[in-house]
Amino acid sequence: MWPRIVDAFRRRRLETDLDAQLAYHLDALEEDARAQGLSPMDARAAARRAMGGLAQAQEAYRDQLTIPAVDALWRDVRYGCRVLARSPAFSVVAVSILAIGIAAATTIFSFVDAVLLKPLPYEHGDRIVRILERNPSGSTSWFSAPTYLDWRANNTVFEPMAAMQQGLLTLTTTHDTVALRVGRVTADYFKVFGIRAALGRTFAEDEDAPGKDNVIVLSDALWRTQFAADTRIVGSTIQLDNEAHTVIGVMPAQSTTDTTFYGGTAQLWKPLAFRPPFLIREYRPINASFARLKPGVSLEQARAQMDTIGKRIATDYPNSNRGWGVAVDQYADVIVGSPLRTSLLALMAAVFGLVLICCSNLASLVLMRAVSRGPELAVRAALGASRPRLILQLLIEHGILTAAGSLLGVAGAFASIRWLTLNVPSRLLPGEASVRLDARVLVFALALSSVTAIVFGLVPALRGGSPSLAGAMSTRSETQSVATRRWLDALVVAEVAVAFVLLCGSALLIRSFVGLITVETGFVSSNVLTMTLPVPGFPPGSGYKSPEEFKENVRAIETAVRAIPGVEGAALTNSLPLTNCCMYPLNMQVANRPVLDRANRSGGFQKVVTPSYFSALRLTLRQGRLLDAEDTSGTIPVIVVNERLARRYFPNADAIGQHLLVPERIPGKTGPGLDIPWEIVGVVANEKISALNDDDSEIGYTSYEQSPVYFTSLVVRAAVDPSTIEPAVRHALFTLNKGQGVLDVRTLEQRKTASAASERVQASVMGAFSIVAVLLAAVGMYGVLAYSMALRRREIGIRSALGASSSRLVRAVLGQGLVVTGIGVTVGAVGALALAPLLRAALYNVRPRDPWLMTLVTTLLVLIAMFASAIPARRAAKVDPAIVLRGE
Numbered sequence: 001m002w003p004r005i006v007d008a009f010r011r012r013r014l015e016t017d018l019d020a021q022l023a024y025h026l027d028a029l030e031e032d033a034r035a036q037g038l039s040p041m042d043a044r045a046a047a048r049r050a051m052g053g054l055a056q057a058q059e060a061y062r063d064q065l066t067i068p069a070v071d072a073l074w075r076d077v078r079y080g081c082r083v084l085a086r087s088p089a090f091s092v093v094a095v096s097i098l099a100i101g102i103a104a105a106t107t108i109f110s111f112v113d114a115v116l117l118k119p120l121p122y123e124h125g126d127r128i129v130r131i132l133e134r135n136p137s138g139s140t141s142w143f144s145a146p147t148y149l150d151w152r153a154n155n156t157v158f159e160p161m162a163a164m165q166q167g168l169l170t171l172t173t174t175h176d177t178v179a180l181r182v183g184r185v186t187a188d189y190f191k192v193f194g195i196r197a198a199l200g201r202t203f204a205e206d207e208d209a210p211g212k213d214n215v216i217v218l219s220d221a222l223w224r225t226q227f228a229a230d231t232r233i234v235g236s237t238i239q240l241d242n243e244a245h246t247v248i249g250v251m252p253a254q255s256t257t258d259t260t261f262y263g264g265t266a267q268l269w270k271p272l273a274f275r276p277p278f279l280i281r282e283y284r285p286i287n288a289s290f291a292r293l294k295p296g297v298s299l300e301q302a303r304a305q306m307d308t309i310g311k312r313i314a315t316d317y318p319n320s321n322r323g324w325g326v327a328v329d330q331y332a333d334v335i336v337g338s339p340l341r342t343s344l345l346a347l348m349a350a351v352f353g354l355v356l357i358c359c360s361n362l363a364s365l366v367l368m369r370a371v372s373r374g375p376e377l378a379v380r381a382a383l384g385a386s387r388p389r390l391i392l393q394l395l396i397e398h399g400i401l402t403a404a405g406s407l408l409g410v411a412g413a414f415a416s417i418r419w420l421t422l423n424v425p426s427r428l429l430p431g432e433a434s435v436r437l438d439a440r441v442l443v444f445a446l447a448l449s450s451v452t453a454i455v456f457g458l459v460p461a462l463r464g465g466s467p468s469l470a471g472a473m474s475t476r477s478e479t480q481s482v483a484t485r486r487w488l489d490a491l492v493v494a495e496v497a498v499a500f501v502l503l504c505g506s507a508l509l510i511r512s513f514v515g516l517i518t519v520e521t522g523f524v525s526s527n528v529l530t531m532t533l534p535v536p537g538f539p540p541g542s543g544y545k546s547p548e549e550f551k552e553n554v555r556a557i558e559t560a561v562r563a564i565p566g567v568e569g570a571a572l573t574n575s576l577p578l579t580n581c582c583m584y585p586l587n588m589q590v591a592n593r594p595v596l597d598r599a600n601r602s603g604g605f606q607k608v609v610t611p612s613y614f615s616a617l618r619l620t621l622r623q624g625r626l627l628d629a630e631d632t633s634g635t636i637p638v639i640v641v642n643e644r645l646a647r648r649y650f651p652n653a654d655a656i657g658q659h660l661l662v663p664e665r666i667p668g669k670t671g672p673g674l675d676i677p678w679e680i681v682g683v684v685a686n687e688k689i690s691a692l693n694d695d696d697s698e699i700g701y702t703s704y705e706q707s708p709v710y711f712t713s714l715v716v717r718a719a720v721d722p723s724t725i726e727p728a729v730r731h732a733l734f735t736l737n738k739g740q741g742v743l744d745v746r747t748l749e750q751r752k753t754a755s756a757a758s759e760r761v762q763a764s765v766m767g768a769f770s771i772v773a774v775l776l777a778a779v780g781m782y783g784v785l786a787y788s789m790a791l792r793r794r795e796i797g798i799r800s801a802l803g804a805s806s807s808r809l810v811r812a813v814l815g816q817g818l819v820v821t822g823i824g825v826t827v828g829a830v831g832a833l834a835l836a837p838l839l840r841a842a843l844y845n846v847r848p849r850d851p852w853l854m855t856l857v858t859t860l861l862v863l864i865a866m867f868a869s870a871i872p873a874r875r876a877a878k879v880d881p882a883i884v885l886r887g888e
Contacts, residue, residue: 032047098449100358103416118440130328134325136322144281144282157294171239189203211273216245307326522642528716530751531729558571568719570612586662591660623655640702659677662678715748
């Protein structure tokens with residue numbers, strides 16, 4: 001067998017050798033005949049008779065060189081290519097539809113596979129969990145160092161366990177001061193994830209102890225950008241927050257930009273040392289804890305034990321932990337999150353619908369072509385071709401189309417994946433997700449191509465494999481069979497139904513996105529520059545000698561930035577708009593009401609600002625007054641609240657003049673002080689705090705003068721393009737303090753855009769799918785109606801000859817299109833109503849089942865159906881009965 005396979009690939013050379021050998025033997029026999037006295041002509045004839053026929057010898061030898069099945073297949077492939085080349089319009093349309101479906105499906109699957117299906121790129125990633133506290137309202141919360149130490153000491157379900165606190169620090173070089181994101185972690189942090197340093201090492205067991213924590217591990221991205229990938233960096237000393245730190249390792253490459261792995265976003269890691277300021281239960285600065293389940297321990301067992309530990313802590317420390325619990329979640333579920341999972345599954349469902357439309361379109365195209373090729377197939381059958389032989393030939397033709405469409409589709413998917421990975425904001429996807437066209441995605445594309453070939457090729461092939469010669473040659477063969485018509489109508493119904501569902505879904509997402517970007521934010525975002533200014537020291541503020549020195553620095557920054565030409569106003573705040581960073585819980589209660597223990601208080605967040613914050617963002621005052629320069633440490637503590645807080649706590653009374661009891665925040669101390677009364681002096685419009693869809697945050701605004709918390713960000717309102725004043729702002733800050741770092745410089749419009757990035761991507765992709773689906777449905781409807789009219793020309797000619805008017809014929813064709821569309825819309829409406837609730841988590845202020853929106857989609861599809869039916873209808877009206885009947 002193997003020698004024949006080898007010979008098949010060198011067939012041409014072997015045939016040449018055979019011809020040479022046959023010619024040699026023929027010449028030798030002819031020479032012998034001449035030696036016997038025959039004439040040249042008789043000698044040639046005698047030699048040929050002796051050889052027994054050259055053609056027969058050549059054919060016999062060729063049969064030995066080939067594998068009959070392979071040879072027959074190759075002939076069918078060549079014939080199929082010639083047939084498809086004779087129908088370029090059909091071939092181009094079919095390949096294009098296939099390419100669109102495969103490219104779209106492969107692109108979305110690559111994201112679904114990277115985010116939802118692939119295992120985490122960590123050792124024993126399926127056993128890694130994240131641990132947080134759960135407050136009495138049920139939401140998760142950061143936690144204190146003593147609580148973490150209790151968890152670590154008392155559990156028996158985890159192997160390594162580690163804590164992480166994300167923050168900022170400044171790197172001082174000979175040329176610049178750079179603000180960096182740091183992950184302060186306990187010593188076992190990298191052991192939890194099973195990650196080893198690419199250069200050097202990670203933290204030793206005792207390096208998270210106070211006094212031993214001046215060591216640093218760099219991310220690969222920071223090592224390359226700030227230290228030029230110098231391998232000698234390990235062991236060297238760098239200045240961080242004006243303190244010397246030794247670089248002990250560099251982590252392996254994970255991202256081309258900042259590292260977004262190992263539970264957070266960090267550019268370098270430093271040991272988290274629990275000094276005395278941390279050891280207070282009411283102080284909850286730790287962002288998360290991570291652990292790895294011991295072998296054989298289930299997630300439910302871990303949750304049960306941690307619940308027991310949490311209840312014991314709540315009992316022992318009621319003032320800080322009464323009613324609090326512990327949340328243990330699979331890390332793989334944490335990094336994806338419900339909104340992202342819903343979005344990806346919705347997009348995968350949408351692309352599945354698009355593939356169904358592509359298959360329906362292809363099936364109708366191939367079925368119509370099979371009918372038009374009836375005479376050819378019937379003649380081949382009459383000449384002896386068996387039914388399996390004809391079916392195989394048709395399947396080979398469809399396989400050629402599928403192969404061409406698949407190659408184009410994979411190329412389109414490669415381009416789409418590359419474009420999306422470059423343009424989709426990195427924060428929308430977990431850092432662990434590596435989206436690329438790898439072997440798994442290629443296998444999916446191959447499987448999809450195979451299924452598509454079977455779906456759109458098998459039924460037409462079976463139909464075309466049993467032709468009737470008499471029927472094909474009959475002059476009445478143009479009458480469309482009932483079975484064929486039902487098949488084609490069913491395919492159009494399916495296309496319209498899927499297009500309806502996709503249109504409804506994309507319309508909901510687009511309406512939600514438009515509502516999100518046009519929502520009232522409470523501030524004016526145009527011409528506003530924002531940036532974060534890390535405060536030196538850890539805990540933040542420890543680099544200042546006193547609160548007065550810090551407040552003086554705040555005043556100096558505000559004054560210096562205001563003096564820049566083109567600046568209309570400047571302010572500082574501990575938390576920028578559209579971010580949930582750095583705010584303190586208000587932990588408040590209304591004065592003269594029943595006293596609540598601090599562990600169960602609510603009341604939103606405290607935002608610390610300079611009085612100019614309200615004018616810089618143009619927040620609207622609803623009642624009372626704003627903070628001003630007279631509100632200092634020597635005057636009565638005052639607070640401005642947003643409307644939401646005022647309505648909740650004072651629904652039937654005037655909030656102005658009321659007092660809120662809030663624990664005093666003592667500069668330089670981590671624990672809260674005694675409750676002090678803050679007088680409400682003003683109510684402002686609700687500001688979007690964490691995101692554009694934040695409709696819940698309750699905020700109290702206090703001033704740095706009366707509550708100097710050590711977190712600062714700068715807000716600058718400009719009279720010009722804010723990006724043009726950025727260099728001047730940086731220069732002013734550098735002039736005041738050469739060690740002042742600057743981070744995350746963006747305009748407020750850019751922050752607003754980033755807040756809606758997920759919704760924008762989702763609406764754009766769904767909208768693109770819907771447009772393609774509608775176009776394909778229109779093309780499919782037009783093709784089916786045009787083909788139907790072509791087959792009914794004789795019928796239409798007779799009806800016209802018997803007196804049917806052109807308008808009546810037009811109405812008949814339009815009616816056929818509208819009936820099919822109506823059935824498809826009805827089926828699609830049922831599907832849309834059933835699937836709409838699945839999008840609820842991705843929508844903002846939009847009802848999943850909106851009757852007006854569904855009416856709009858129905859109207860659109862009906863108009864498209866009328867347009868798609870118009871050309872076949874006009875052709876039907878122009879049929880000349882005399883020409884048609886003469887053709888009979």
